[in-house]
Amino acid sequence: MNAASGTPMVEALNVHKRFGLNEVLKGIDMTVQPGEVVCLLGPSGSGKSTFLRCINHLETIHRGRISVDGALVGYREKNGRLHELPEKDAVRQRAEIGMVFQRFNLFAHKTALQNIVEAPVLVKGVAKKDAEARAGELLTRVGLGDRGGAYPSQLSGGQQQRVAIARALAMDPKLMLFDEPTSALDPELVGDVLDVMRDLAKAGMTMVVVTHEIGFAREVGDRVVFMDGGVVVEEGPPSQVLDAPREERTKAFLSKVL
Amino acid sequence: MATSPTSPASDAGDIKAVPVRHYGRWLFALIVLVFVASLLSSAIRNDNFKWDVVGDYLFADRVLRGLWLTIWLSTVAVVLGIALGTLLAVMRLSDNPVLRWVSLAYIWFFRGTPVYVQLLGWSFIGALYSTISFGVPFGGPVLVSANGNDLITPITAAILGLGLNLAAYQAEIVRAGLLSVDEGQVESAKALGMTGAQSMRRIVLPQAMRVIIPPTGNQAIDMLKTSSLVATIGVADLLYSVQLIYAQNYQQVPLLVAACIWYLLMTSILSIGQYYLERHYAAGNVRELPPTPLQRARARAASVRFGGPGNPG
Numbered sequence: 001m002n003a004a005s006g007t008p009m010v011e012a013l014n015v016h017k018r019f020g021l022n023e024v025l026k027g028i029d030m031t032v033q034p035g036e037v038v039c040l041l042g043p044s045g046s047g048k049s050t051f052l053r054c055i056n057h058l059e060t061i062h063r064g065r066i067s068v069d070g071a072l073v074g075y076r077e078k079n080g081r082l083h084e085l086p087e088k089d090a091v092r093q094r095a096e097i098g099m100v101f102q103r104f105n106l107f108a109h110k111t112a113l114q115n116i117v118e119a120p121v122l123v124k125g126v127a128k129k130d131a132e133a134r135a136g137e138l139l140t141r142v143g144l145g146d147r148g149g150a151y152p153s154q155l156s157g158g159q160q161q162r163v164a165i166a167r168a169l170a171m172d173p174k175l176m177l178f179d180e181p182t183s184a185l186d187p188e189l190v191g192d193v194l195d196v197m198r199d200l201a202k203a204g205m206t207m208v209v210v211t212h213e214i215g216f217a218r219e220v221g222d223r224v225v226f227m228d229g230g231v232v233v234e235e236g237p238p239s240q241v242l243d244a245p246r247e248e249r250t251k252a253f254l255s256k257v258l
Numbered sequence: 259m260a261t262s263p264t265s266p267a268s269d270a271g272d273i274k275a276v277p278v279r280h281y282g283r284w285l286f287a288l289i290v291l292v293f294v295a296s297l298l299s300s301a302i303r304n305d306n307f308k309w310d311v312v313g314d315y316l317f318a319d320r321v322l323r324g325l326w327l328t329i330w331l332s333t334v335a336v337v338l339g340i341a342l343g344t345l346l347a348v349m350r351l352s353d354n355p356v357l358r359w360v361s362l363a364y365i366w367f368f369r370g371t372p373v374y375v376q377l378l379g380w381s382f383i384g385a386l387y388s389t390i391s392f393g394v395p396f397g398g399p400v401l402v403s404a405n406g407n408d409l410i411t412p413i414t415a416a417i418l419g420l421g422l423n424l425a426a427y428q429a430e431i432v433r434a435g436l437l438s439v440d441e442g443q444v445e446s447a448k449a450l451g452m453t454g455a456q457s458m459r460r461i462v463l464p465q466a467m468r469v470i471i472p473p474t475g476n477q478a479i480d481m482l483k484t485s486s487l488v489a490t491i492g493v494a495d496l497l498y499s500v501q502l503i504y505a506q507n508y509q510q511v512p513l514l515v516a517a518c519i520w521y522l523l524m525t526s527i528l529s530i531g532q533y534y535l536e537r538h539y540a541a542g543n544v545r546e547l548p549p550t551p552l553q554r555a556r557a558r559a560a561s562v563r564f565g566g567p568g569n570p571g
Contacts, residue, residue, distance in 0.1 A: 056449060058445060058448065058449065087453055087454065088453070091451050091452070091453050092451065094448065094449060094450075094451045095450065095451025096451075097449075098449075099446070099449035101442060101445070101446060101449075103442050105440075105442035105443060105445060105446035106446075107443060107446070107447075107461055107465075108440075108443070108465060108542045108543060109464050109465050109539075109541060109542040109543070110542065111542075118450075118460065118461075119447075119450035119451060119452065122452060122456055122460060123450065123451040123452055123456070124451075151541065151542040152542065153542060153543065164446075167450070168449075168450070171450060171451065
């Protein structure tokens with residue numbers, strides 16, 4: 001429905017967000033097409049993680065609009081006025097957007113398999129047996145087919161993050177959001193997680209990735225968006241933004257991280 | 259022949275080191291043993307304890323009836339207290355300000371007045387309100403009506419007084435547990451499309467149990483003994499039953515000893531239950547669950563039999 005009709009997967013228009021008096025997003029415009037992989041780069045405090053969290057309504061925005069697959073996020077527009085979505089509708093929206101966190105956030109009291117099975121059974125009403133079979137496949141896909149019975153505390157950071165990706169995929173999301181998925185990992189574990197994300201991109205998943213992995217952005221990203229101080233400074237294909245940046249702030253940032 | 263200082267070759271299998279000898283421990287154990295033994299023997303040989311009377315009354319009908327009442331009254335009050343307390347804690351942390359304030363007011367009142375007064379209050383309900391009725395308030399039609407004294411029997415008053423008071427304390431215990439769960443857990447539950455209620459029930463509460471159980475064990479044990487307050491409203495629990503008996507035969511000490519034996523037995527059983535409950539909810543938080551006492555005993559027996567590394571002596 002989306003690709004054919006040309007509806008963008010994510011469309012953000014003039015998004016503003018404040019924490020108290022501190023304005024962290026100062027008018028973000030961004031479009032992500034279905035199947036596209038967009039990497040958000042920028043110094044810490046630039047608002048990229050906050051923007052990502054606004055896309056699935058973990059944070060509310062104060063001005064502007066965000067739509068996912070043509071539907072306004074968190075609100076309904078009726079007679080020119082915005083109405084907050086009741087919980088059951090807001091929840092349905094979120095269920096279609098997968099999110100992977102910097103700190104993994106696996107459910108500590110559940111095994112890897114139980115982590116993956118939980119939401120499909122509880123939220124989508126999938127039969128437990130089917131959900132478990134699917135979870136097994138997903139674990140194999142992220143290279144952890146034999147670790148289904150392990151608790152998060154028994155897994156390395158890289159393994160936990162791969163389970164977290166499998167957990168998000170189990171909901172069959174139409175969009176995946178990654179919030180610095182490798183920032184909390186030991187250097188030698190980063191590769192495994194990036195491999196999984198690379199395969200996901202190849203399979204055609206629409207992805208928005210907040211990352212500091214310039215190499216990943218260059219190789220996998222269809223587009224790179226550089227943010228600083230709550231605005232989009234520069235965006236374009238990786239070859240342009242990363243190798244021939246036009247803006248001074250982009251150049252300064254890249255000179256520090258490359 | 260010069261051997262290198264590392265000569266007990268490093269490939270000679272598992273290390274079999276001589277353990278450090280804890281002489282202090284043995285000495286202290288001996289002192290404790292002598293102290294306890296002399297205490298016991300002084301109590302046993304002292305005729306004033308009248309152990310034969312203790313034995314006579316330990317299984318006396320009236321004592322057992324009191325014991326049974328204490329057990330089921332405490333159980334009902336604890337179940338009521340935990341259920342209502344959990345509800346109050348969730349209300350207290352809710353986004354809904356009405357629920358928050360109702361919970362706060364409840365806790366304020368029931369934690370702020372003595373449980374003794376609350377017990378008396380419930381038992382006086384019949385005197386305060388001769389009829390209790392539900393209907394449209396402020397003079398509207400009455401739907402259900404009952405005589406106050408029939409509705410609130412001493413037993414009902416005891417259950418309400420103890421259970422509603424416990425709920426106020428339990429609410430704070432549960433709230434502490436809920437706050438101890440990392441916010442990231444709620445966020446990822448949300449991101450997966452769970453409602454607030456679903457994430458509370460499936461994600462937050464089970465993880466909070468680890469923090470909730472130890473103080474709740476305290477509350478349950480405390481309830482066994484606090485329930486003896488119901489004597490004041492004429493309910494014959496374990497303690498009141500022995501009091502009634504020694505009011506007639508003046509055998510205070512042996513009867514109180516008999517009651518304490520039952521109280522100790524009940525709290526011991528509760529403590530064992532608490533241990534296994536804690537172990538159950540520890541899953542995922544420790545890499546390996548600690549062995550149960552039974553498993554530990556078996557392992558020890560095996561190590562003695564096969565000469566493995568056990569404690570010296």
